[in-house]
Amino acid sequence: MIVSVAQAQVFFLAFTRVMAMIVHIPVLGGRAIPNQVKIGFGILLAMIILPWDLLPATEEALSLLVFAFQVAREILIGTLAGFGAVLTFGAVQMAGDVMGLGSGFRAAQVLNPALGLQGSAMNQFFVVMATLLFLVVNGHHIFIVALQRSFDLVPLSETLPALSSERLLTLAGQMIGLGVQMALPVFGAVLLTDLSLGLLARVAPQIQVFFLGVPVKVAVGMMALLLSLGILFPLLREMFKDIGDTTLILLGGS
Numbered sequence: 001m002i003v004s005v006a007q008a009q010v011f012f013l014a015f016t017r018v019m020a021m022i023v024h025i026p027v028l029g030g031r032a033i034p035n036q037v038k039i040g041f042g043i044l045l046a047m048i049i050l051p052w053d054l055l056p057a058t059e060e061a062l063s064l065l066v067f068a069f070q071v072a073r074e075i076l077i078g079t080l081a082g083f084g085a086v087l088t089f090g091a092v093q094m095a096g097d098v099m100g101l102g103s104g105f106r107a108a109q110v111l112n113p114a115l116g117l118q119g120s121a122m123n124q125f126f127v128v129m130a131t132l133l134f135l136v137v138n139g140h141h142i143f144i145v146a147l148q149r150s151f152d153l154v155p156l157s158e159t160l161p162a163l164s165s166e167r168l169l170t171l172a173g174q175m176i177g178l179g180v181q182m183a184l185p186v187f188g189a190v191l192l193t194d195l196s197l198g199l200l201a202r203v204a205p206q207i208q209v210f211f212l213g214v215p216v217k218v219a220v221g222m223m224a225l226l227l228s229l230g231i232l233f234p235l236l237r238e239m240f241k242d243i244g245d246t247t248l249i250l251l252g253g254s
Contacts, residue, residue: 005061013074013156015046020078021147021247024085027131027140049148074156077251081150084246085143087171088239091179092130096123098183099225101190122186122221130236139240146244153251167249178239182232189224193217 019042023029029038062070100122134140197213 009062009067009070010156011046011050013070014050014151015042016071016074017078017081017150017156018042018046018049018147020075021082021085021150022143024082024089025140025143026089027135028143045144045147049151070156077150077154080250081146081247084171084249085243087175088243088246089130091175091182091239092127092236093123094176094179095182096126098180099123099126099186099221101187122225126225133233133236134240137237137240139243142241142244143247146247149244149248150251153248171246171249178235182235185228185231186221186224189220190217193220 019029019038022038022042022045026032028041061067193216194213197216200207
């Protein structure tokens with residue numbers, strides 16, 4: 001079997017888009033995943049997704065300048081498509097940050113190897129829990145299906161889709177709203193605790209409210225998080241099930 005240079009170029013373009021998309025999913029292409037695994041996974045996905053119709057050996061290959069432009073185009077398309085996934089996991093990260101804002105956990109910052117960002121212990125717990133739920137609801141399968149759909153929306157030979165700032169702003173606003181909504185139970189409980197401690201300091205000034213407040217707010221934050229899991233899990237599940245549509249919305253998907 002003779003593989004033409006043109007066929008190899010088409011495959012490399014598809015591989016470029018696949019890699020530009022999967023690097024935005026922590027469990028598929030995060031910083032904790034070795035580069036060899038990411039590249040091998042990208043090649044496997046490109047081989048499965050791309051229709052393997054061999055071009056004739058006489059097919060004229062793209063010039064170096066045109067091929068470099070096409071590679072840059074595929075990187076841009078993959079980045080646009082993956083931006084929806086970035087916003088989805090960014091909403092989870094923001095919710096964890098807001099939860100740990102006043103609950104006493106921000107005194108210690110630790111590195112999250114999956115996202116490559118620092119956060120509090122509560123943030124780490126919430127992000128890991130959300131990532132496990134992402135795998136449970138087969139969010140990685142939904143994302144791979146969306147990856148395949150991106151080749152139907154924007155084939156390799158077509159021009160870039162028209163970018164819509166309205167869609168981008170709407171998507172970003174929705175993700176920020178979801179992040180705040182997920183953090184509200186814990187943030188509200190900690191805020192009420194701060195108000196209660198402030199009243200206690202006025203009523204009984206001899207009590208060391210500062211030293212008393214740290215363990216109390218930690219306990220209240222953890223308790224509020226555990227009690228709100230019944231609300232958070234359905235919200236996270238719906239958000240991860242919609243990650244396919246969210247991924248493709250900037251490419252013109254509905």
